[in-house]
Amino acid sequence: MTEQPRVTAEHTADKRLRERARAVIPGGMYGHQSTALLPGAYPQFMRGGRGARIWDVDGNEYIDLMCSYGPVVLGHQHPRVEEAAAAQAALGDCQNAPGPVMVDLAELLVRTVRHADWAMFAKNGTDATTMCCTIARARTGRRKILVATGAYHGAAPWCTPRPAGVTPQDRENLGYYTYNDMESVRQAAAAAGDDLAGILVSPFKHDAGYDQELVDPGFARGLRALCDETGAALILDDVRCGFRLHLGSSWEPVGVAPDLSAWSKAIANGHALAAVLGNDAFRDGARQLFVTGSFWFSAVSMAAAIATITALAEERAVEAMERSGAELRDGILAQAHSWDLPISYTGPDVMPYLSFAGDEDHRLGDVFAEHALRGGVYLHPRHNWFVSAAMTGDDIARALEATDRAFAAVRKQIGN
Amino acid sequence: MTEQPRVTAEHTADKRLRERARAVIPGGMYGHQSTALLPGAYPQFMRGGRGARIWDVDGNEYIDLMCSYGPVVLGHQHPRVEEAAAAQAALGDCQNAPGPVMVDLAELLVRTVRHADWAMFAKNGTDATTMCCTIARARTGRRKILVATGAYHGAAPWCTPRPAGVTPQDRENLGYYTYNDMESVRQAAAAAGDDLAGILVSPFKHDAGYDQELVDPGFARGLRALCDETGAALILDDVRCGFRLHLGSSWEPVGVAPDLSAWSKAIANGHALAAVLGNDAFRDGARQLFVTGSFWFSAVSMAAAIATITALAEERAVEAMERSGAELRDGILAQAHSWDLPISYTGPDVMPYLSFAGDEDHRLGDVFAEHALRGGVYLHPRHNWFVSAAMTGDDIARALEATDRAFAAVRKQIGN
Numbered sequence: 001m002t003e004q005p006r007v008t009a010e011h012t013a014d015k016r017l018r019e020r021a022r023a024v025i026p027g028g029m030y031g032h033q034s035t036a037l038l039p040g041a042y043p044q045f046m047r048g049g050r051g052a053r054i055w056d057v058d059g060n061e062y063i064d065l066m067c068s069y070g071p072v073v074l075g076h077q078h079p080r081v082e083e084a085a086a087a088q089a090a091l092g093d094c095q096n097a098p099g100p101v102m103v104d105l106a107e108l109l110v111r112t113v114r115h116a117d118w119a120m121f122a123k124n125g126t127d128a129t130t131m132c133c134t135i136a137r138a139r140t141g142r143r144k145i146l147v148a149t150g151a152y153h154g155a156a157p158w159c160t161p162r163p164a165g166v167t168p169q170d171r172e173n174l175g176y177y178t179y180n181d182m183e184s185v186r187q188a189a190a191a192a193g194d195d196l197a198g199i200l201v202s203p204f205k206h207d208a209g210y211d212q213e214l215v216d217p218g219f220a221r222g223l224r225a226l227c228d229e230t231g232a233a234l235i236l237d238d239v240r241c242g243f244r245l246h247l248g249s250s251w252e253p254v255g256v257a258p259d260l261s262a263w264s265k266a267i268a269n270g271h272a273l274a275a276v277l278g279n280d281a282f283r284d285g286a287r288q289l290f291v292t293g294s295f296w297f298s299a300v301s302m303a304a305a306i307a308t309i310t311a312l313a314e315e316r317a318v319e320a321m322e323r324s325g326a327e328l329r330d331g332i333l334a335q336a337h338s339w340d341l342p343i344s345y346t347g348p349d350v351m352p353y354l355s356f357a358g359d360e361d362h363r364l365g366d367v368f369a370e371h372a373l374r375g376g377v378y379l380h381p382r383h384n385w386f387v388s389a390a391m392t393g394d395d396i397a398r399a400l401e402a403t404d405r406a407f408a409a410v411r412k413q414i415g416n
Numbered sequence: 417m418t419e420q421p422r423v424t425a426e427h428t429a430d431k432r433l434r435e436r437a438r439a440v441i442p443g444g445m446y447g448h449q450s451t452a453l454l455p456g457a458y459p460q461f462m463r464g465g466r467g468a469r470i471w472d473v474d475g476n477e478y479i480d481l482m483c484s485y486g487p488v489v490l491g492h493q494h495p496r497v498e499e500a501a502a503a504q505a506a507l508g509d510c511q512n513a514p515g516p517v518m519v520d521l522a523e524l525l526v527r528t529v530r531h532a533d534w535a536m537f538a539k540n541g542t543d544a545t546t547m548c549c550t551i552a553r554a555r556t557g558r559r560k561i562l563v564a565t566g567a568y569h570g571a572a573p574w575c576t577p578r579p580a581g582v583t584p585q586d587r588e589n590l591g592y593y594t595y596n597d598m599e600s601v602r603q604a605a606a607a608a609g610d611d612l613a614g615i616l617v618s619p620f621k622h623d624a625g626y627d628q629e630l631v632d633p634g635f636a637r638g639l640r641a642l643c644d645e646t647g648a649a650l651i652l653d654d655v656r657c658g659f660r661l662h663l664g665s666s667w668e669p670v671g672v673a674p675d676l677s678a679w680s681k682a683i684a685n686g687h688a689l690a691a692v693l694g695n696d697a698f699r700d701g702a703r704q705l706f707v708t709g710s711f712w713f714s715a716v717s718m719a720a721a722i723a724t725i726t727a728l729a730e731e732r733a734v735e736a737m738e739r740s741g742a743e744l745r746d747g748i749l750a751q752a753h754s755w756d757l758p759i760s761y762t763g764p765d766v767m768p769y770l771s772f773a774g775d776e777d778h779r780l781g782d783v784f785a786e787h788a789l790r791g792g793v794y795l796h797p798r799h800n801w802f803v804s805a806a807m808t809g810d811d812i813a814r815a816l817e818a819t820d821r822a823f824a825a826v827r828k829q830i831g832n
C-alpha cells in the first residue's frame with residue numbers, strides 16, 4: 001500500500017473496452033460514471049481497489065480522491081465490512097423476507113442519527129429522496145416541495161438535471177429557492193401557499209461544477225422555523241454527505257434537526273443501500289406508502305452497513321478524514337500560492353472542490369485534473385472530491401506530489 | 417437437501433424481532449415483504465436458504481415456492497453465481513468507473529435477448545420501467561404512456577398501487593387499457609392522439625390477487641402493429657418474468673419483439689441489478705437521458721448476472737423449471753379434484769397462481785397457504801408462485817404432501 005502510484009501503462013485495455021461498449025451501451029456509457037466530460041487520460045473502466053489505492057484495467061495505480069463518488073468512506077475492501085458482508089452472504093441475501101440484520105440496522109441508525117425515530121431502506125439515493133417527498137405529501141395531504149435551484153437530488157424524471165424525456169408534469173409540484181437565501185424560500189413558500197408539503201435541502205451547496213458553499217446556520221434554522229410554522233416537512237438530502245461530516249446527520253453540528261432525511265452512498269462503504277430516516281411526526285405518513293423493490297430487503301448490504309457504521313465510530317473515521325482533509329487543503333493552498341495561481345478551494349475539507357479563478361469553461365480544471373491523474377491521483381475537475389478514512393500520511397504526501405506537478409502544468413498552460 | 421422440511425419450532429425469535437421492528441420501522445415492515453396481509457403463521461424474518469430449501473429465524477425449514485418474489489431462479493446460493501460474485505468482490509465492486517464485466521454483460525444480453533441491440537443497468541425493476549418510459553418520451557418527444565389497468569410496474573409515485581403521497585400530476589401522462597383487449601388499447605391510443613409515447617405491457621397478466629391470464633398472441637401482435645403505425649415504443653415489462661419463460665425475452669415464444677424491455681429480479685439470481693434493453697431505433701433516445709445511481713455501475717452484481725445467465729443456458733434451467741412446474745401443476749390439480757375443491761390454477765406452470773372458486777376475500781386461500789406453510793412449503797395466497805431450477809423431484813413430492821394437507825384443511829373449513 002505504500003509504494004509510489006504508477007501510471008505508466010498505455011490505456012490499451014481501456015480503449016478496447018470502450019470500443020466494445022460503444023456497440024452495446026448507448027453513447028458508450030451513461031450517468032455520472034461516463035468519462036465523456038473528463039479529460040482523455042481518464043480510464044472509463046476500473047479494475048479494483050484497496051484502501052486508498054485503486055487500479056484501472058491497464059494496471060495503472062492511483063490514490064483515490066473520488067471514493068466511487070462517495071460510497072467508499074472507510075477505503076476500498078475494508079476488512080470488517082467485507083467480512084460482515086461475506087458472513088451474511090453465506091447465510092442469505094435476497095430472501096422471501098428480510099433478515100434480522102434489518103432490525104439491527106434500523107436500531108443502530110435510530111441510536112446514531114439524532115433526529116431519527118425510524119428507518120426504511122431502499123437501493124438508490126434517488127429512492128430515498130423520492131420517498132421523503134412522498135412521505136411529506138402523504139403526511140400533509142399537500143403537494144408542493146421546494147428545492148434549491150441547481151441542486152442535485154437524484155436522477156428520476158422529477159429531479160434529473162437533464163430534461164430529455166421529462167414532462168412538465170414531472171416537476172409541476174416543485175418550487176424553487178436559492179440556497180442560503182431565506183427570503184427566496186419565503187417567496188417560494190408563499191407561492192405554494194397552503195399546498196406546501198416539504199422543503200428539500202442539501203447539508204451544504206455542492207452543485208457539481210460550481211464552488212461549494214457551506215450552510216449558513218441561520219438559513220438552516222430559518223428553514224426549520226418555517227416548516228414548524230407551516231407543518232411542512234424539513235427534508236435533509238444527506239445522500240452525498242452522510243457519514244462523512246458527522247455520524248449523527250450532517251446538520252448535527254449546525255444544531256438543526258430535519259423531519260426526514262435521505263441517505264445512501266457511504267452508508268455501507270460501497271454496498272448498494274439507501275435509507276430514509278424520520279421522526280415520529282412523520283411515522284404514520286411513512287406507514288401509508290407502498291414503496292418497495294426486489295432487493296430492498298436484501299441482508300448483505302445491511303450487514304455491510306452495520307459493519308460500516310460501527311467501524312466509522314470505533315475507528316474515529318470522521319476525525320481521521322478531517323485530519324487528512326486538512327492536510328490536503330493546506331498542501332493544495334500552499335502549492336497554488338507558490339505557483340501564483342488564484343484558486344477557490346471550497347466546501348468541507350473532507351469533500352473539497354477546487355476551481356481556478358475565471359475558469360468558467362473548466363479548461364484549467366481539466367489540465368489540472370489530467371496532470372494529477374498522470375501523476376497518480378484520481379480526482380475530478382467538475383465534482384467535489386472525497387477523502388476516505390483509509391488515506392495515510394504517505395497517501396496525502398504522494399497525492400500532493402501529483403497535484404504540485406498538476407499546478408505546474410496549469411501554470412505552463414497560462415504562461416508566466 | 418433431501419430431508420423432510422421441519423416446521424416445529426415456535427416463532428419465538430420472529431416475534432421478538434417483530435416487536436423490535438415495530439419500534440424502528442413504520443408499521444413494523446413495509447412493501448411486498450411485509451407479512452401484514454399473510455396468515456399469522458408466516459415468519460416476518462428469514463435466516464437463509466440453499467437450493468430450494470429456506471429457513472426462518474426460528475430454524476423452521478420450507479421448500480421455497482416464492483423464490484424471494486422472483487429474484488432466485490437457479491436456487492439459493494447457487495455455487496457458480498456466488499463464486500463469480502465473490503471473485504469480483506475480491507477485486508472491486510463500486511468504483512470510480514464500471515468494471516470490464518459491464519461490457520461483458522451488455523454483450524451477453526445483446527446476444528441472448530433477440531430484440532436487444534444495447535443495454536443499460538440500474539438497481540430496481542422500477543428504475544428500469546421508469547427509464548423505458550423516459551426513453552420512449554425522449555425519442556418521440558411525446559408524453560403519454562398506456563398501461564393496463566391494475567398492472568404492477570413498480571412502486572414509484574407514477575406506478576405504485578397505493579395512492580398515499582401520490583399527486584394527480586404523477587399520473588397525468590398515463591392512459592389505461594384492459595389487458596388482452598385490443599379495442600381498449602385503440603381507444604386509449606386515440607385519446608392520447610399525437611402525444612402517444614409508448615405502450616407498457618407485461619408478458620402476461622399477473623396482477624397480484626387475481627387469476628392470471630396468458631397473453632393472446634393476437635393482442636401482442638396488435639400492440640406491435642399499433643406502435644409501428646404511431647411511432648410509439650412497445651415496452652415489455654419483463655421484470656417479474658424475465659429469464660423464467662424464455663432467455664430471449666418472455667415474448668420470444670409469442671414472436672413479438674418490443675422496442676424496449678425492463679428487466680430485474682432473476683437477472684443475477686438475487687444480486688441487486690436491473691437492466692433496460694432496447695433496439696437501435698431507441699438507442700439515441702436512451703443516450704440523451706441522464707440516469708444514474710451510486711451503485712448502478714457496481715461490478716459484483718454484473719459478474720453474478722453473467723454467471724446466472726450462463727448457468728441458466730448451460731444447465732437448461734428453463735426446461736428444468738417447466739418440468740418441475742408441470743409436475744407441481746399435475747399434482748395440485750389432482751389433489752384439488754380428489755378433495756372436490758373447484759380451483760383456478762392460472763398462468764405459466766413456472767409462475768402459477770392458485771385461487772379457490774368464489775374466494776373473493778381470499779379466506780380459503782389463506783387457509784390453504786397457512787396449512788401449506790405449516791406442512792413445510794412456502795407459497796403465497798395472493799401472489800403468483802415461482803418455481804426455481806433447483807427444485808428436485810423430491811422437493812416437488814414433499815411440497816405436494818404439504819399441499820394435500822392444505823387442501824384437506826380447506827375442505828374441512830368449507831365442510832362437506
